[in-house]
Amino acid sequence: MPTIEMTNPAALPADWRDLLALTKPRVMYLVVFTGLCGLLVAPVTLPFVLGFTAILCIALGAGACGALNQWYEVEIDAKMRRTAKRPLPGGRVDRQSALHFGVGLGFFSVILMGLATNWLAAALLAVSILFYVIVYTVWLKPRTTQNIVIGGAAGAFPPVIGWVAATGHLSALPLLLFAIIFLWTPPHFWALSLFVRSDYAAAGIPMLPVVAGPQNTRRQIFIYSLPMAASAIAPWLLGLTGPIYGVSVAVLSFVFLVLAARVLANRATEPAQMAPEKKLFAYSVFYLFALFAVLVADRWLAA
Amino acid sequence: MKLEEEIVRRQRDRARIMALLLGAFVVLVFFITIAKTGMNW
Numbered sequence: 001m002p003t004i005e006m007t008n009p010a011a012l013p014a015d016w017r018d019l020l021a022l023t024k025p026r027v028m029y030l031v032v033f034t035g036l037c038g039l040l041v042a043p044v045t046l047p048f049v050l051g052f053t054a055i056l057c058i059a060l061g062a063g064a065c066g067a068l069n070q071w072y073e074v075e076i077d078a079k080m081r082r083t084a085k086r087p088l089p090g091g092r093v094d095r096q097s098a099l100h101f102g103v104g105l106g107f108f109s110v111i112l113m114g115l116a117t118n119w120l121a122a123a124l125l126a127v128s129i130l131f132y133v134i135v136y137t138v139w140l141k142p143r144t145t146q147n148i149v150i151g152g153a154a155g156a157f158p159p160v161i162g163w164v165a166a167t168g169h170l171s172a173l174p175l176l177l178f179a180i181i182f183l184w185t186p187p188h189f190w191a192l193s194l195f196v197r198s199d200y201a202a203a204g205i206p207m208l209p210v211v212a213g214p215q216n217t218r219r220q221i222f223i224y225s226l227p228m229a230a231s232a233i234a235p236w237l238l239g240l241t242g243p244i245y246g247v248s249v250a251v252l253s254f255v256f257l258v259l260a261a262r263v264l265a266n267r268a269t270e271p272a273q274m275a276p277e278k279k280l281f282a283y284s285v286f287y288l289f290a291l292f293a294v295l296v297a298d299r300w301l302a303a
Numbered sequence: 304m305k306l307e308e309e310i311v312r313r314q315r316d317r318a319r320i321m322a323l324l325l326g327a328f329v330v331l332v333f334f335i336t337i338a339k340t341g342m343n344w
Contacts, residue, residue: 012306013313016320047338053331116335 014097018087022070022098023063023105030288031062031158034181037292038162038174041299046117046166053116054165058158060109061125065132065154067102071095072137079203082196117165124164128157145208148193152185153178159292173240176231177295183228184288187221187260191281194218194263195271218264221280225260229253232291245298249291256280256287 035058039051046054070077070088078089087093106129114122136151156178163174193200193207194217200207209217232253236246262276 012310013317015313016317049331049334049338053335056331116339 014087014093018092019097019101021087022067022093022101024066024070025063027066028059028062030285031155032059033289034177034292035059035158035162037296038159038177039166040162040296041173042163042166044166044168050116051166054113054121054162057109057113057116057122057125058161060105060112061129062158064102064106064109065129067098067105068129068133069137071098071102072133076142076203076205080199082199113161113165118168120168120170121161121165124157124161128154128161131157141205143206145206145211147206148189148208149186152182152189155185156181172238173235176235176238176240177292179231179234180228180291181288183224183231184284186224187228187256188281188284188288190217190221190224191263191277191284194277195274195281197271214269215267218266222257222260222264225257229257235295241295242298242302244301245294248294248298252287252290252294256283259283 032055036055039046039054070086073083074088074095077083077086083089088095088098106126110122110126110129113125132151132154136147136154140147140151159177159181160170160174163177164170190208194209194214197207197209197214201210208220212220232249233246235241236243236249259276259280263280266274266276268274
């Protein structure tokens with residue numbers, strides 16, 4: 001057998017670990033968790049295997065989004081420190097394989113969702129994948145500072161899909177859960193983009209801190225946090241949840257607003273001095289996890 | 304490492320993963336069918 005040095009790893013079949021990395025498993029937790037909570041707070045209890053399949057389909061759909069996002073953004077990822085070692089810019093997976101993998105995963109997740117639960121849930125899953133890939137990744141992200149505002153809708157679908165998978169129809173609570181994640185996304189991502197601003201600038205992505213500057217972004221973070229907190233408390237005020245949710249979310253949202261106010265007061269321009277922004281970003285992840293956890297606790301403890 | 308050896312290793316790894324996933328999928332479809340037809344075991 002001739003000895004040939006490996007000079008072009010992309011010429012090899014992709015390692016399965018790199019295909020797994022294409023699905024961005026680390027950012028999938030929140031999607032799966034919010035989808036699961038949407039399913040658990042629904043007034044209909046699915047058989048375990050159907051509920052499991054619904055959550056699996058949401059996870060696979062999110063994986064398809066991750067793969068197709070990386071397929072489209074390979075040149076951008078190569079310019080950013082945070083993403084330069086991903087499988088595509090790293091040359092460990094070729095673009096066509098990533099495209100086939102993402103499209104295949106997306107079709108599989110939608111069809112399985114339709115067969116296992118209902119076709120409204122499958123249609124919502126398909127819309128969320130197409131919205132993330134076409135509206136957010138291809139259209140908005142490289143063009144406008146509002147990319148994360150409108151694109152945030154893609155990440156807001158999972159609890160709605162979970163609810164519809166269980167019930168077969170939409171109602172007020174899942175739409176409010178959609179609104180909460182939709183309004184949570186801008187402060188969450190803008191806090192991150194403040195301290196990785198140079199990465200986005202190098203890649204030519206018009207994130208708000210790059211185009212409008214840190215102070216304007218800090219103002220927008222605080223402004224968006226207000227309707228986010230109001231929408232978070234709305235399910236309680238409308239009588240859709242109980243006091244466990246209401247009191248817990250009031251406290252959680254108050255802390256969010258305090259941290260957002262600290263970000264607003266910060267004047268730093270260097271990432272090393274952006275402790276309030278880093279704290280808000282970390283807390284925003286905890287906030288969404290905690291909000292959905294108390295939502296489920298409220299529903300099950302009240303029952 | 305030789306290129307051909309690396310290709311064979313990756314193909315073998317992927318074939319194993321695919322076999323496991325297909326097996327899991329068959330089991331999942333079986334239990335989905337049981338649940339959808341309303342059979343109680």
